[in-house]
Amino acid sequence: MAVTAAYQDGPEPARSGQEHLTTTTEQGRFCVARCSCGWRGPARRARSQARADAEGHTAAP
Incomplete structure (x- = not known):
């Protein structure tokens, strides 16, 4: 049985x-x-790092 993991390159922008x-x-x-x-x-x-992900998500592109 194989396990698939999804990885993000960074936080998705808001x-x-x-x-x-x-x-x-x-x-x-x-x-x-x-x-x-x-x-x-x-x-x-x-x-x-979780907080940094959240900040990256809410940052304006």
């Missing part, structure tokens, strides 16, 4: 005209950034 409220959530040993628009960042061991 869509314009939409308010983005980000949070981080603990999931066992990992931390995940989430946004009110439905975006979800990759699971990270470092909380600081």
Whole structure:
């Protein structure tokens, strides 16, 4: 049985005209950034990296 993993090159940019409220959530040993628009960042061991993913998502392109 093969396991497929999806990786992101970086946080997906926020869509314009939409308010983005980000949070981080603990999931066992990992931390995940989430946004009110439905975006979800990759699971990270470092909380600081999850927060950086959230900041990258909300940053204007």
